[in-house]
Amino acid sequence: xxxxxxxxxxxxxxxxxxxxxxxxxxxxxxxxxxxVPGGLVLRIVVPGAPPSTPPGEWWGGLGNLRALxxxxxxxxxxxALVESAKPDAVLVDGAEPLLIDWVPELLERIExxxxxxxxxxxxxxxxxxxxxxxxxxxLLEYSRSLAWLGExxxxxxxxxxxxxxxxxxxxxxxxxLWARRLLRHLAAAYPTSPLSLVVEGVAGYNPYEExxxxxxxxxxxxxxxxxxxxxxxxxxxxCRNPLVSRKPxxxxxxxxxxxxxxxxxxxxxxxxxxxxxxxxxxKRLGRELMVL
Numbered sequence: 001x002x003x004x005x006x007x008x009x010x011x012x013x014x015x016x017x018x019x020x021x022x023x024x025x026x027x028x029x030x031x032x033x034x035x036v037p038g039g040l041v042l043r044i045v046v047p048g049a050p051p052s053t054p055p056g057e058w059w060g061g062l063g064n065l066r067a068l069x070x071x072x073x074x075x076x077x078x079x080a081l082v083e084s085a086k087p088d089a090v091l092v093d094g095a096e097p098l099l100i101d102w103v104p105e106l107l108e109r110i111e112x113x114x115x116x117x118x119x120x121x122x123x124x125x126x127x128x129x130x131x132x133x134x135x136x137x138x139l140l141e142y143s144r145s146l147a148w149l150g151e152x153x154x155x156x157x158x159x160x161x162x163x164x165x166x167x168x169x170x171x172x173x174x175x176x177l178w179a180r181r182l183l184r185h186l187a188a189a190y191p192t193s194p195l196s197l198v199v200e201g202v203a204g205y206n207p208y209e210e211x212x213x214x215x216x217x218x219x220x221x222x223x224x225x226x227x228x229x230x231x232x233x234x235x236x237x238x239c240r241n242p243l244v245s246r247k248p249x250x251x252x253x254x255x256x257x258x259x260x261x262x263x264x265x266x267x268x269x270x271x272x273x274x275x276x277x278x279x280x281x282x283k284r285l286g287r288e289l290m291v292l
């Protein structure tokens with residue numbers, strides 16, 4: 001298991017504020033379903049990957065600095081971009097942003113938006129704990145190449161759920177037992193916690209029936225890329241009425257928005273603090289728009 005000492009261990013040559021690119025994107029496009037649905041996310045992809053990065057993953061190439069067209073933007077300029085763009089959330093994306101030395105400085109400078117960090121479970125729980133005051137939501141991506149980290153993923157989920165406002169676990173499911181065990185465990189252990197399960201079928205596997213069954217236990221389970229649009233609505237954990245409805249033509253927020261952005265069901269009045277609604281309605285992008 002990686003220790004907190006691994007933070008920044010493989011990317012010491014990357015200058016602070018260096019990025020691969022920045023873009024505008026719909027939340028669902030990057031696996032966010034409980035966080036700013038129908039809003040706008042500014043995605044900042046940072047370079048670098050720890051030595052334990054498995055081969056073959058989409059993010060594995062971020063560790064090959066010579067092959068990347070890295071933009072040296074600077075932390076101050078990135079923070080200014082957030083302020084001028086006025087997105088609903090900022091996602092710091094990449095192989096393992098939690099292990100990059102200058103990312104905490106960037107998160108400290110960002111104000112007035114929901115701050116999200118993607119992780120691939122390559123950082124220790126102690127690292128997550130030490131940085132938890134700098135962001136609100138963890139997007140935890142998990143795939144077969146990381147199946148050996150199953151127990152560690154569960155510990156990260158427990159830690160993140162206790163110190164963050166929201167946790168979205170994105171599982172790239174190929175039909176393997178490793179994914180079924182993890183999903184069943186998380187759904188049963190955290191039916192109404194600040195945790196969502198987002199499942200994408202890969203390698204020809206369609207997890208539709210599995211996700212449908214999981215939603216009976218944990219309403220905030222989603223099938224990413226569901227063309228039937230039957231397993232993508234955000235449901236109230238009590239009455240199961242939609243808080244957020246997703247259709248081919250767009251996203252409709254049906255819940256009331258509290259002062260802190262929390263969703264409240266209009267039917268049974270239950271508050272969902274981990275479902276964070278955007279402050280304004282926006283048009284759906286439908287594609288990723290490059291900014292830098």
